[in-house]
Amino acid sequence: DGGITQSPKYLFRKEGQNVTLSCEQNLNHDAMYWYRQDPGQGLRLIYYSQIVNDFQKGDIAEGYSVSREKKESFPLTVTSAQKNPTAFYLCASSTLTGQYNSPLHFGNGTRLTVT
Amino acid sequence: GENVEQHPSTLSVQEGDSAVIKCTYSDSASNYFPWYKQELGKGPQLIIDIRSNVGEKKDQRIAVTLNKTAKHFSLHITETQPEDSAVYFCAANPRQKVTFGIGTKLQVIP
Numbered sequence: 406d407g408g409i410t411q412s413p414k415y416l417f418r419k420e421g422q423n424v425t426l427s428c429e430q431n432l433n434h435d436a437m438y439w440y441r442q443d444p445g446q447g448l449r450l451i452y453y454s455q456i457v458n459d460f461q462k463g464d465i466a467e468g469y470s471v472s473r474e475k476k477e478s479f480p481l482t483v484t485s486a487q488k489n490p491t492a493f494y495l496c497a498s499s500t501l502t503g504q505y506n507s508p509l510h511f512g513n514g515t516r517l518t519v520t
Numbered sequence: 521g522e523n524v525e526q527h528p529s530t531l532s533v534q535e536g537d538s539a540v541i542k543c544t545y546s547d548s549a550s551n552y553f554p555w556y557k558q559e560l561g562k563g564p565q566l567i568i569d570i571r572s573n574v575g576e577k578k579d580q581r582i583a584v585t586l587n588k589t590a591k592h593f594s595l596h597i598t599e600t601q602p603e604d605s606a607v608y609f610c611a612a613n614p615r616q617k618v619t620f621g622i623g624t625k626l627q628v629i630p
Binding site for chain 2: 409453506
């Protein structure tokens, strides 16, 4: 079955440590995205990538880094510079279409807790 | 950039009743309006979408309407069932960057 796999589902880290969240897709989608979800704040875009070896900052990129070395993979690193890292992180992918945009396909998220 | 407002933030309905969730957007360049359903502990899933050249779209118990002049779009769920209980997000994307509404928590009371 095609889809997006995020791992792990739960992640616990001590403050000051960097942590990397995994996201893999087998949908052959060109674009991949990382969103952060906090209670009452909807989904906020961290980074997105439309092609291998290229990515753009979203609305809340500070304290995060990404890489896109393969079409299928888009890992997110939460660095110690991120002031409030505890959140639910969602990875998504989509095709790139012409006039109209295409829907996002989401993974089931990683809940990160930093203490 | 795009700004999407969604209301209500919470909605409780009796099983069998209808539910309506409304969104407004600000960027007239937005041309694609998806709706996502998120169940507890899972990622959002697309349930219906509408493009700017269409005013209404229906899929069984779910329908979406779009008023481009007023920059409004709405989700309508008829004959609600307990499994419709979830958080619903609207979204708009004038370009590849999607902007989401804040979400509506729908509770269907049996």
